[in-house]
Amino acid sequence: QKVWKMSVxxxxxxxxxxxxxxxQRGFDQLTKRSSPAAMDLVQYVEFLLLSEKTxxxxxxxxxxxxxxxxxxxxxxxxxxxxxxxxxxxxxxxLIVQSIADEDEREVSARIIALSEILAxxxxxxxxxxxxxAAYEKNxxxxxxxxxxxxxxxxxxxxxxxxxxxxxxxxxxxxxSLIADSWTGxxxxxxxxxxxxxxxxxxxxxxxxxxxxxxxxxxxRLSQFRYEEAFRLLEAANRISPDSLLxxxxxxxAASEVPGRQVFAxxxxxxxxxxxxxxxxxxxxxxxxxxxxxxxxxxxxxxxEAFGLxxxxxxxxxxxxxxxxxxxxxxxxxxxxxxxIASLRAMRLTPSxxxxxxxxxxxxxxxxxxxxxxxxx
Numbered sequence: 001q002k003v004w005k006m007s008v009x010x011x012x013x014x015x016x017x018x019x020x021x022x023x024q025r026g027f028d029q030l031t032k033r034s035s036p037a038a039m040d041l042v043q044y045v046e047f048l049l050l051s052e053k054t055x056x057x058x059x060x061x062x063x064x065x066x067x068x069x070x071x072x073x074x075x076x077x078x079x080x081x082x083x084x085x086x087x088x089x090x091x092x093x094l095i096v097q098s099i100a101d102e103d104e105r106e107v108s109a110r111i112i113a114l115s116e117i118l119a120x121x122x123x124x125x126x127x128x129x130x131x132x133a134a135y136e137k138n139x140x141x142x143x144x145x146x147x148x149x150x151x152x153x154x155x156x157x158x159x160x161x162x163x164x165x166x167x168x169x170x171x172x173x174x175x176s177l178i179a180d181s182w183t184g185x186x187x188x189x190x191x192x193x194x195x196x197x198x199x200x201x202x203x204x205x206x207x208x209x210x211x212x213x214x215x216x217x218x219x220r221l222s223q224f225r226y227e228e229a230f231r232l233l234e235a236a237n238r239i240s241p242d243s244l245l246x247x248x249x250x251x252x253a254a255s256e257v258p259g260r261q262v263f264a265x266x267x268x269x270x271x272x273x274x275x276x277x278x279x280x281x282x283x284x285x286x287x288x289x290x291x292x293x294x295x296x297x298x299x300x301x302x303x304e305a306f307g308l309x310x311x312x313x314x315x316x317x318x319x320x321x322x323x324x325x326x327x328x329x330x331x332x333x334x335x336x337x338x339x340i341a342s343l344r345a346m347r348l349t350p351s352x353x354x355x356x357x358x359x360x361x362x363x364x365x366x367x368x369x370x371x372x373x374x375x376x
Contacts, residue, residue: 001023001043001047003019004016004019004020004023005050007019008020020051023047024047024053027040027043027044027047030044031044031060031063036063038064038067038068041060041063041064041067042064042073044060045057045060045061045064045077046077048060049077049080049081049084052084054081054084054085057077057081058081061074061077061078061081072110072113072114072117073117075094075097075098075110075114076114076117076118076121078090078094079091079094079095079118079123079126080118080121080123082094083123083126091126091129092129095126095129095130095133096133098110098111098114098130098134099111099130099133099134099137107134108140108141111130111131111134111141111144112144114130115127115130115131115144115148118130119148119151119152124152127148128145128148128149128152131144131145131148132145135161139165139169142161142162142165142174142177143173143177145158145161146158146159146161146162146177146181149161150181155181158181159178159181159182159191159195162174162177162178162181163178163191163194163195163198166178166198170201170202170205172202172205172206172209172211172212173211174202175198175199175201175202175203175206175212175215175216176202176209176211176212176214176215176216177215178195178198178199179199179212179215179216179218179219180215180218180219182195182219183215183218183219183222199216199219202216203216208239210236210239210240210243210246211236211240213232213233213235213236213239214232214233214236214240214243214245214246214249216232217229217230217231217232217233217235217236217246217249217250217253218233218245218249220232220253221233221249221252221253222349222350222351223350224256224350224351226253226256226257227257229249229253230250230253230254230256230257230260233246233249233250233253234250236250237250242270242274244271244274244275244281247267247268247270247271247274248268248271248280248281248284250267251264251265251267251268251271251284251285251288252264252284252287252288254267255287255288255291255292256291261291261292264288264291264292265288265289265292268281268284268285268288269285271284272285277304277308278308279305279308279309279311279314280305282301282304282305282308283301283302283305283311283313283314283317285301286298286299286301286302286305286314286317286318287317289301290317290320290321290324295321295324295325298321299318299321302314302315302317302318302321303318306318310337312337312338312339312342312343312346313343313346313348313352315334315337315338316338316343316352316355316356316359317352317355318334319331319334319335319355319359320355320358322334323358323359323362331359331362331363335359335363340356340359340360340363343356344356
């Protein structure tokens with residue numbers, strides 16, 4: 001199957017057709033047993049759907065469900081089959097079936113799993129349709145719907161449905177979701193006043209809700225409102241100590257507040273002590289150390305984070321140390337490890353976008369200087 005997938009990616013060729021026949025003969029033998037393995041049925045259905053050979057899929061799914069019952073995986077297969085047949089009525093029917101259950105916890109888990117499978121299979125519209133239907137039945141599914149829109153880059157739709165819901169919902173959960181959705185997205189200024197009123201009302205009505213304090217504090221951090229972020233995140237930490245996000249963002253906010261650098265270092269070390277040397281936490285440690293002026297320690301932290309996971313953002317942060325130390329000779333080998341264009345396409349924080357602009361300006365200035373030298 002791996003060879004076939006590589007072959008078919010180059011187009012429909014005699015070789016890809018030959019491989020497809022071999023795969024189909026192999027799966028036919030495996031699945032014609034009296035009690036075929038569920039995994040063989042799953043892999044055969046996946047192969048047939050990828051091949052757009054739909055004739056035997058329904059029969060195979062019936063045999064699979066007789067063994068495993070109806071699962072998010074089999075529902076996803078049926079929706080993909082209906083999609084290949086352009087059967088929109090069947091897709092709607094399956095979506096209704098997916099959200100019909102008396103046990104709300106069970107249906108919530110199924111919906112989240114199914115929407116993720118559909119999105120990963122390329123059926124993003126069907127994934128959204130499923131979550132919209134679930135939300136219309138029960139507002140508890142709003143966060144899953146908004147998260148899916150955000151993941152697909154449709155920030156505006158996600159925030160609009162939140163603001164519409166806010167007309168009848170004063171819960172701290174909704175205010176937290178709005179803050180989370182707006183974090184790093186302050187460019188949507190046309191709704192800024194409305195959003196701020198909702199958040200202000202939420203904090204006034206629910207001053208001891210740790211999740212709301214954490215969400216709004218994280219939003220203020222992304223808006224460079226560091227003292228306010230510190231105050232909110234410190235309050236969240238007092239109510240609910242040792243939240244990973246709170247500790248991380250509290251350390252970042254504290255590092256930006258005069259006189260709080262020692263506290264910032266203590267918080268990030270506490271987070272790492274509790275949760276381990278996770279790549280993002282180690283990277284945050286580097287950011288705290290950089291802001292506190294401990295550049296050599298920051299270098300080591302960013303290098304460690306990149307070693308744990310080769311994330312281009314970690315290299316971007318590492319370059320900031322070189323810029324802060326005015327050591328441009330460090331930058332060239334580091335920039336060769338990242339793609340500036342790919343970084344711009346990522347969901348960066350506002351601070352990271354400023355850092356990226358600085359690096360881009362530095363590289364452009366260096367290129368212009370080199371061109372001038374050549375001309376001279």
